[in-house]
Amino acid sequence: xxxxxxxxxxxxxxxxxxxxxxxxxxxxxxxxxxxxxxxxxxxxxxxxxxxxxxxxxxxxxxxxxxxxxxxxxxxxxxxxxxxxxxxxxxxxxxxxxxxxxxxxxxxxxxxxxxxxxxxxxxxxxxxxxxxxxxxxxxxxxxxxxxxxxxxxxxxxxxxxxxxxxxxxxxxxxxxxxxxxxxxxxxxxxxxxxxxxxxxxxxxxxxxxxxxxxxxxxxxxxxxxxxxxxxxxxxxxxxxxxxxxxxxxxxxxxxxxxxxxxxxxxxxxxxxxxxxxxxxxxxxxxxxxxxxxxxxxxxxxxxxxxxxxxxxxxxxxxxxxxxxxxxxxxxxxxxxxxxxxxxxxxxxxx
Amino acid sequence: xxxxxxxxxxxxxxxxxxxxxxxxxxxxxxxxxxxxxxxxxxxxxxxxxxxxxxxxxxxxxxxxxxxxxxxxxxxxxxxxxxxxxxxxxxxxxxxxxxxxxxxxxxxxxxxxxxxxxxxxxxxxxxxxxxxxxxxxxxxxxxxxxxxxxxxxxxxxxxxxxxxxxxxxxxxxxxxxxxxxxxxxxxxxxxxxxxxxxxxxxxxxxxxxxxxxxxxxxxxxxxxxxxxxxxxxxxxxxxxxxxxxxxxxxxxxxxxxxxxxxxxxxxxxxxxxxxxxxxxxxxxxxxxxxxxxxxx
Numbered sequence: 336x337x338x339x340x341x342x343x344x345x346x347x348x349x350x351x352x353x354x355x356x357x358x359x360x361x362x363x364x365x366x367x368x369x370x371x372x373x374x375x376x377x378x379x380x381x382x383x384x385x386x387x388x389x390x391x392x393x394x395x396x397x398x399x400x401x402x403x404x405x406x407x408x409x410x411x412x413x414x415x416x417x418x419x420x421x422x423x424x425x426x427x428x429x430x431x432x433x434x435x436x437x438x439x440x441x442x443x444x445x446x447x448x449x450x451x452x453x454x455x456x457x458x459x460x461x462x463x464x465x466x467x468x469x470x471x472x473x474x475x476x477x478x479x480x481x482x483x484x485x486x487x488x489x490x491x492x493x494x495x496x497x498x499x500x501x502x503x504x505x506x507x508x509x510x511x512x513x514x515x516x517x518x519x520x521x522x523x524x525x526x527x528x529x530x531x532x533x534x535x536x537x538x539x540x541x542x543x544x545x546x547x548x549x550x551x552x553x554x555x556x557x558x559x560x561x562x563x564x565x566x567x568x569x570x571x572x573x574x575x576x577x578x579x580x581x582x583x584x585x586x587x588x589x590x591x592x593x594x595x596x597x598x599x600x601x602x603x604x605x606x607x608x609x610x611x612x613x614x615x616x617x618x619x620x621x622x623x624x625x626x627x628x629x630x631x632x633x634x635x636x637x638x639x640x641x642x643x644x645x646x647x648x649x650x651x652x653x654x655x656x657x658x659x660x661x662x663x664x665x666x667x668x669x670x671x672x673x674x675x676x677x678x679x680x681x682x683x684x
Numbered sequence: 685x686x687x688x689x690x691x692x693x694x695x696x697x698x699x700x701x702x703x704x705x706x707x708x709x710x711x712x713x714x715x716x717x718x719x720x721x722x723x724x725x726x727x728x729x730x731x732x733x734x735x736x737x738x739x740x741x742x743x744x745x746x747x748x749x750x751x752x753x754x755x756x757x758x759x760x761x762x763x764x765x766x767x768x769x770x771x772x773x774x775x776x777x778x779x780x781x782x783x784x785x786x787x788x789x790x791x792x793x794x795x796x797x798x799x800x801x802x803x804x805x806x807x808x809x810x811x812x813x814x815x816x817x818x819x820x821x822x823x824x825x826x827x828x829x830x831x832x833x834x835x836x837x838x839x840x841x842x843x844x845x846x847x848x849x850x851x852x853x854x855x856x857x858x859x860x861x862x863x864x865x866x867x868x869x870x871x872x873x874x875x876x877x878x879x880x881x882x883x884x885x886x887x888x889x890x891x892x893x894x895x896x897x898x899x900x901x902x903x904x905x906x907x908x909x910x911x912x913x914x915x916x917x918x919x920x921x922x923x924x925x926x927x928x929x930x931x932x933x934x935x936x937x938x939x940x941x942x943x944x945x946x947x948x949x950x951x952x953x954x955x956x957x958x959x960x961x962x963x964x965x966x967x968x969x970x971x972x973x974x975x976x977x978x979x
Contacts, residue, residue, distance in 0.1 A: 425883075
């Protein structure tokens with residue numbers, strides 16, 4: 336069974352009443368990869384995770400783990416570990432007992448399980464808090480205890496349900512790095528659910544973008560960002576400037592919706608001026624009015640209302656050479672390269 | 685012009701209260717605290733004082749002569765010891781029966797039933813409380829009677845109901861106090877997040893293990909709250925035992941006879957102190973286990 340993927344979902348559906356939370360999802364997760372399920376709330380990503388863990392029974396379809404069909408098996412019979420969004424630490428147990436719980440139910444001897452639990456706590460730098468109760472820990476510490484508790488039983492798959500959602504920005508960025516390191520050190524498969532596209536892009540080997548209970552696109556972070564397959568993905572992954580069919584006809588004279596990333600757009604006061612007149616002559620450009628110009632340190636974010644198009648965001652990198660302020664209400668031209676245009680197919684709905 | 689000064693007063697007193705939290709607290713608490721002191725502390729103190737008085741054997745009047753005789757009688761008298769043990773035994777048995785019945789019902793309500801079924805079940809549990817205590821006790825009297833429902837039901841398998849007596853008292857009291865035990869346990873289990881049960885299963889614990897290692901420890905304060913209800917209510921009951929208990933007597937009956945027929949209020953007060961002492965002992969015991977720390 337070495338050829339089979341770690342997780343294989345086939346035709347997996349879950350209906351709650353009349354709502355199709357998960358709608359015929361096929362998915363293979365490979366061994367050892369950091370796999371993210373990305374999508375807005377209600378897109379079905381968490382339900383897929385819960386179906387894999389065994390907390391929900393699918394309406395139809397199958398779940399395979401390591402080549403075995405586990406659809407009919409209960410959660411406690413499945414060899415996966417979950418890190419819950421609310422951490423789900425047992426409030427009546429010490430941190431050490433929490434971490435040792437999985438070993439205790441497996442019948443590991445007291446001395447051995449204490450040793451292994453302490454090791455797991457050391458790995459997340461919390462050995463000193465072993466005798467405390469979960470309520471005495473900060474959010475970030477609880478998060479790390481939950482990780483230690485899930486990893487101490489040496490699962491082959493770790494399921495993480497928005498584990499960083501409750502942390503503040505600074506801590507979240509720090510935990511992202513730690514998560515990636517833990518995953519690399521353990522060499523196990525991580526399935527990570529998040530609604531934060533930046534988190535998904537920066538951590539994952541591959542990402543599945545969910546929408547309305549279906550996978551909208553599956554690919555590496557680069558593929559998703561550079562070549563979004565649909566309007567939905569282009570809009571959800573990163574900031575995008577979306578041009579509808581109508582805009583396309585008016586601006587570049589051909590049919591088909593497209594998108595351009597903010598950092599690929601450039602602002603010029605006069606598209607025909609300057610030395611490179613010949614080279615820039617072929618570049619598409621569109622006139623517009625500056626609505627807002629926001630200084631964000633590393634860049635200037637400029638919002639422009641195009642005369643013949645949508646409102647677009649332009650990200651001008653701060654390379655120190657700057658330059659005149661973009662005046663609100665000022666006239667300006669937005670230019671781009673043909674290569675930066677990503678053609679979109681409308682979202683299937 | 686007439687409203688202006690009073691409006692100013694209101695504003696000023698509101699501002700004063702807003703900046704003086706202690707005064708505010710005192711004003712809020714004074715009414716309920718006075719009430720509590722009057723009906724509870726004073727009544728309890730009067731009971732204690734009465735227990736130390738005597739009754740004039742000739743006139744039947746209470747005379748405020750201080751004596752420990754009543755307490756001595758209650759502590760040393762064989763009758764009182766027997767009835768106390770019987771009452772505590774009944775109360776404990778009722779409590780155990782109620783907890784054993786209430787746990788699965790409360791667990792089903794809190795963790796298994798759909799939200800709709802959950803609401804219906806809460807109503808179903810509360811429903812018996814709408815009927816009068818006496819009606820329910822007499823209903824059981826008729827169920828348990830010689831040619832009652834129970835005997836009719838078990839007769840085909842060659843059995844016979846318990847008839848009137850202590851077992852009938854235990855059955856009836858268990859029935860009467862069951863809602864008071866189910867509801868706190870249900871509320872306690874409701875507060876346990878589902879993710880804790882899922883986490884336990886996720887870490888490989890089979891259902892019985894999750895129940896014993898996660899659910900029961902977390903529900904313990906709620907279970908104890910429930911037992912306090914069934915235990916203390918049973919301890920003070922004297923009507924049920926009169927209706928279905930045959931000739932059996934509980935502590936409450938002794939209090940009742942001494943207040944009424946025997947006209948010995950001081951002795952009645954002394955007897956009434958027994959369940960109070962027992963309840964305080966029970967609460968102290970519960971406190972010692974630390975089960976109330978998480979309330």
